[in-house]
Amino acid sequence: MNLLVFAFIPLILSLGIIPALQSEIIPNADAIKAKGNSLTETNSKKVCGDRLCSEISETQNDSPPMIIKSEKKLFASTIDYTVTGPEIDPEKGYAVIEIGDGLYWLTDGMYQLMFLTTGEGVILVDAPMGMGTKIQQAISDVTSEKVTHFIYSHIHKDHVGSASLLPKDTVYISHIDTAEHLKMKNDPQRPVPTVTFHDNFTLMVGDQFLELSYLGPFHSKGDIVIYSPSHKVIMAVDLFHPNAAPFQFMGITRDVGEHLAVHDKLLAMDWEVIVSGHEPILGTPEHLKFNKEFTLAVLDNAITAIQTTQPSANYFGDLANKCAELTVEQYSDLKDIEVYPVENCVTMVFYAMID
Numbered sequence: 001m002n003l004l005v006f007a008f009i010p011l012i013l014s015l016g017i018i019p020a021l022q023s024e025i026i027p028n029a030d031a032i033k034a035k036g037n038s039l040t041e042t043n044s045k046k047v048c049g050d051r052l053c054s055e056i057s058e059t060q061n062d063s064p065p066m067i068i069k070s071e072k073k074l075f076a077s078t079i080d081y082t083v084t085g086p087e088i089d090p091e092k093g094y095a096v097i098e099i100g101d102g103l104y105w106l107t108d109g110m111y112q113l114m115f116l117t118t119g120e121g122v123i124l125v126d127a128p129m130g131m132g133t134k135i136q137q138a139i140s141d142v143t144s145e146k147v148t149h150f151i152y153s154h155i156h157k158d159h160v161g162s163a164s165l166l167p168k169d170t171v172y173i174s175h176i177d178t179a180e181h182l183k184m185k186n187d188p189q190r191p192v193p194t195v196t197f198h199d200n201f202t203l204m205v206g207d208q209f210l211e212l213s214y215l216g217p218f219h220s221k222g223d224i225v226i227y228s229p230s231h232k233v234i235m236a237v238d239l240f241h242p243n244a245a246p247f248q249f250m251g252i253t254r255d256v257g258e259h260l261a262v263h264d265k266l267l268a269m270d271w272e273v274i275v276s277g278h279e280p281i282l283g284t285p286e287h288l289k290f291n292k293e294f295t296l297a298v299l300d301n302a303i304t305a306i307q308t309t310q311p312s313a314n315y316f317g318d319l320a321n322k323c324a325e326l327t328v329e330q331y332s333d334l335k336d337i338e339v340y341p342v343e344n345c346v347t348m349v350f351y352a353m354i355d
C-alpha cells in the first residue's frame with residue numbers, strides 16, 4: 001500500500017466502502033478457510049487436492065538453457081503474416097502454415113497455437129478448447145507423425161481444453177504451478193502433466209528443440225514462454241494482442257508489475273515472430289513494444305484521473321470512466337480500443353492506487 005492510499009482512507013470510510021467490504025468479502029474468506037483449499041499449507045507441507053504437492057510426479061530440468069546448433073530457420077515469407085492473417089478455409093475452419101523448417105502455425109482466426117515435426121513425433125504447444133478435433137486434423141494435413149509431446153502454455157481451458165484428445169502415451173509438460181493447478185482441478189479435459197519444471201526446461205525430440213522458461217506470472221498461473229532459438233520464434237499466450245487493444249482487465253492480469261516486466265524480458269531476447277494465442281496475425285517485437293507503451297499510457301491516464309476527479313458515491317467508477325475516455329481519445333485508431341477501455345482502466349486505477 002503506498003502513501004496515496006492513506007490519503008484516500010477517510011474518503012473510503014466516508015463512502016462506507018470498508019463496511020461493505022467487510023460484509024461482502026470477510027465471510028467468504030472465513031468460509032474458504034474453514035473448508036480448506038487445494039493450496040493450504042499444512043505443517044509446511046503444501047497440499048494439492050487430496051495429496052501433498054510433493055507427491056505430484058516431477059521431473060526437474062532447471063539447468064540453464066543449453067547451446068544447441070540447429071540448421072532450422074524461419075521462412076522469410078512468414079513476416080507477411082505479421083501484417084495480414086492467412087485465409088481460413090471455410091470448410092476446414094482453420095489455416096495451418098509451415099512458418100519455419102518443421103515449425104507450423106495453426107489458427108482458426110481467433111485462437112492460435114504452434115507445433116513442430118521432429119522426425120520422431122510432433123511437439124504440440126496448446127490445444128484450444130474450441131478447436132477440438134481440428135487440431136489433429138490439421139496436423140495430419142501436413143505430417144504422418146503423431147503427437148508425442150504436449151506443452152501447456154498456461155492453465156486456461158480456452159487454450160488447452162482439447163489436451164485430452166491426444167494419443168494416450170503423449171507426454172504432458174508444464175510449469176510446476178500449472179501441474180498443481182490441474183491436479184487440483186481434476187479436469188478430464190486437461191490431463192495432469194507428468195513432466196514439470198520451475199525455471200527452465202529444454203525439450204529435445206528428434207531434430208527439434210525448444211526452450212521453455214518461467215519468466216513470472218504475466219497473465220495467470222504457471223505462464224511460460226516457449227522459445228525456438230533456431231527459428232527465432234517465441235510463444236507467450238495471453239500476454240498481449242498484436243496490433244490490437246488488450247483483452248479486459250489488461251488481459252486478466254493478476255499482477256501488472258509482472259506483466260510489464262515480462263514485456264522487457266521478452267524484448268531482450270532474440271526472436272522475430274511471436275505466437276500470442278489470439279488475433280488473426282503473428283506478432284513482432286514492435287507489436288510487443290507498442291503494447292508496453294500502451295499499458296504505460298493507460299497507467300498515466302489512470303494517474304491523471306486520480307489527480308483530477310472529485311470524490312463521489314461512485315468514485316472508482318468515475319476514475320475508470322475518466323481514464324477510459326482519455327485512452328480512447330489517445331488511441332482512437334487502435335483495433336478493439338472501444339471494447340474494454342473501462343475494464344482496462346479499472347486494473348490500472350487499482351494498480352496506481354493500491355498495488
Ligand SMILES: [Zn+2]
Pocket residue numbers: 154156159219220237238
Ligand atoms: Zn489465459
